[in-house]
Amino acid sequence: MSKIMTGAEMVVQALTDQGVTHLFGYPGGAVLPIYDALFHQTKVKHVLVRHEQGAAHAAEGYARSTGKVGAVLVTSGPGATNAITGLTDALMDSIPLVCITGQVPTHLIGSDAFQECDTVGLTRHCTKHNYLVRSIEDLPRILHEAFYIARSGRPGPVVIDVPKDVQFASGTYAPPKNIQHKTYQPQVKGDLAKIKQAVAMMAKAKKPILYTGGGVINAGPAASALLRELVQQTNFPITSTLMGLGAYPGSGPNWLGMLGMHGSYEANNAMHDCDLMICVGARFDDRITGRLDAFSPGSKKIHIDIDPSSINKTVAVDLAIIGDCGHVLEDIVRLWRTEAHQPDKKAMAAWWAQINKWRARNSFGYKKSDTTIKPQLAVERLYALTKDRDTYITTEVGQHQMWAAQHYKFEEPNRWMTSGGLGTMGYGLPAAIGTQLAHPDSLVIDIAGEASILMNIQELSTAKQFLAPVKIFILNNEYMGMVRQWQELLHGGRYSSSYSEALPDFVKLAEAYGMKGIRCSDPAQLDAAIQEMIDHPGAVIFDCLVDKAENCLPMIPSGKAHNDMILPDTGEDIGSVIDDKGKMLV
Amino acid sequence: MNAQAALSPYSSSAGKTERRETHVLSVLVDNEPGVLARVVGLFSGRGYNIESLTVAEVAHLQGLSRITVVTSGAPETIEQISHQLERIVPIHTVTDLSLADAFVQRELAMIKVRGKGESRTEALRLAEAFRARVIDATTESFIFELTGAPKKIDDFVELMRPIGLVEVSRTGIAAITRGPLEM
DSSP states (O other): OOEEEEHHHHHHHHHHHTTOOEEEEOOOGGGHHHHHHHHTOSSSEEEEOSSHHHHHHHHHHHHHHHSSOEEEEEOSTHHHHHHHHHHHHHHHTTOOEEEEEEEOOGGGTTSOOTTOOOHHHHHGGGSSEEEEOOSGGGHHHHHHHHHHHHHSSSOOEEEEEEEHHHHHSEEEEOOOOOOOOSSOOOOOSOOHHHHHHHHHHHHHOSSEEEEEOHHHHHTOHHHHHHHHHHHHHHOOOEEEOGGGTTSSOTTSTTEEEEOSTTOOHHHHHHHHHOSEEEEESOOOOHHHHOSGGGSSTTOEEEEEESOGGGTTSSSOOSEEEESOHHHHHHHHHHHHHHTTOOOOHHHHHHHHHHHHHHHTTOTTOOOOOSSSBOHHHHHHHHHHHHTTSOEEEEEOSSHHHHHHHHHSOOOSTTOEEOOOSSOOTTOHHHHHHHHHHHSTTSEEEEEEETTGGGGGGGGHHHHHHTTOOOEEEEEEOSBOHHHHHHHHHHSTTOOTTOBOTTOOOHHHHHHHTTOEEEEEOOGGGHHHHHHHHHHOSSOEEEEEEBOTTOOOOSBOOTTOOTTOOBOTTSOSOGGGSSOHHHHTOO | OOHHHHHOTTSTTTTSOSOOEEEEEEEEEEOOTTHHHHHHHHHHHTTOOOSEEEEEEEETTTTEEEEEEEEEEOHHHHHHHHHHHHHSTTEEEEEEGGGSSOEEEEEEEEEEEEOOTHHHHHHHHHHHHTTOEEEEEETTEEEEEEEEOHHHHHHHHHHHHHHHEEEEEEOOOEEEESSSSOO
8 A cells, every 4th residue: 555654665565565584784874864764664673783784695695595686775985885885796696685775865976975986986887776766756667676676587686776855855655566677678588499500409419418517506496496396307418517505416427526727627628528418597607618619619508698788798609598597497407308318328328437427527526635625525514514514614715615516416506605796705694694583593604715704794793783693614724815826837837915914813703703723633532522513512713724835636727628627636846737828817 | 899809719609600790780679768778788798890870769758769779790789789789678679770671771961061262162063963962051161961861971080181170079880771661
């Protein structure tokens, strides 16, 4: 029912009507009316972060782990600029967010007022869409439209910049009803003729591979179930990007492990040698393809994606199907079944025999040690001790992130929250808090590095205040490990500014926040220490002292092709692998 | 794009055709604040070229404006530009006119020429041949208004240069498909 209310009340009412349970934010002058409206209600719980970047990442963790839209509220000027890293992160990884920013009153816009910045100008490039609300009459429509745009199509962040006078103004609020946007109409159903063609190509394939990405996760749990059914019916091997982990179970028989720069030998070689690649909801990112002119040279490629601009962006494909992964997979599974297709059994047997040879290379293997904890071992043991629990994993960015992706097996979608596209150090802790608040009874672990965790360490206060029992599992090698590894690769082992100097005592840091601190450096004590972390009812910082020199392998060095990987057991000198052209790449 | 980036094996130019084409894109947008910034920002942010850009309201009641962009690049790049434009929320349609059956394009230019005596007569004679109109005149100058395809304007400007070209102001092109149908 329509109702007269202030702009600030409309914001809170719209959040309620859109099903927002948690709003991550930080107050300031230009959003005080909205904070006042929040004060008068109990439906939307405000989670006070300690830095606006943390608000955006916490909302991302919330969104990624629930499939819902994450909500953020920040003030004008520095509030908005601090949120920009999180917004960009959400844009790169297609995470639905609605971020409401306060703005100076309309008559002061453009006057360099206190805490004024051009928020819509600054966020134009890091949002799916943004709005400056100039009049109270527009506010209800914009609020509902923002949620619709954030969650539909290829999801992404939407900013609504609300000047303070609009927050005070009164107007008529109407709840959301079937929102139809006049220009924004994403295509969700795939073209059936093309889907038929895809199924025919699949039936004829002799060396097929499914390459799936975050689009399958974004399409909802039903899409993951359909993907599993398709794999089961076709017996096709399957690999996935970092963002797509969990869509197909990590323990499944057809799983090849993650692909790409730090992907498995079998996944990358199968991508290189396949005769049919079926890309579902992934975007041929440079971490995935490696050298483009040597990328899977002999294959036909099918690309299923909801975003037409992803098609032929970096890799030309033979068949493109625009649509939601869930809808398209549903059609494919149905056609495969009703047309009674059978994979070419003989060819598939030969293909799997080849894949198993690659698998036998054990590319995620590493040298065991009795004296120091190998980071890979730490993740393996963490997996072994948490796999039978209701567990969510977030990460920061760097070596620990790749080791987590390699050694932690995800059985379900929405259990893995990591910063893929933007590679944002400092993502993991706030994301863990957002995830934990959405799943209060679950075990939420941030697999971190000692450098990344310090980037948003202030969020320990948020965890403490909102009783989020997150477990921060730091693989502490006293280096920005991935930077150190690249300096070894490219710059003769000159570790310029990559040593983690002047680290805090993480155990004491935990204690300073009233949390539990655990330190472990002995492989023999590791299981007991991890168990102690799991069993502790509150938040824990686990300072896991690991091998300082370990490199994250296997690796496709920059500028090389999928079948040209550095493997863990080939040679010690990785400093001579990359040529001058490769050195220019990131 | 700098030379280093062009060499990169990650560059999206790898495996693409060397051929560069010039295309005219006609973009129908909601006439709302910031929409032009979104379009221009897309071109600069992703490193695409703008050779000319024209924008004006075309349907007041529906609040629609048309942006006509002339851009150049490999055919794959131009396809990518169209798709990237379509992602912008207040954009209704993107039509690559260069892929359409046929279209007409016109540009308006104002050309200021300075001179006395024989050169004045020469300028007027050439203007007549190009069907340029005189819209301002002093004893030592003319301003010509000329409408046509960009090439015709280029040609006229080149002819005026030795006579006493002062400066030129051009609108960039407006374009529309031939025949009875909407774009």
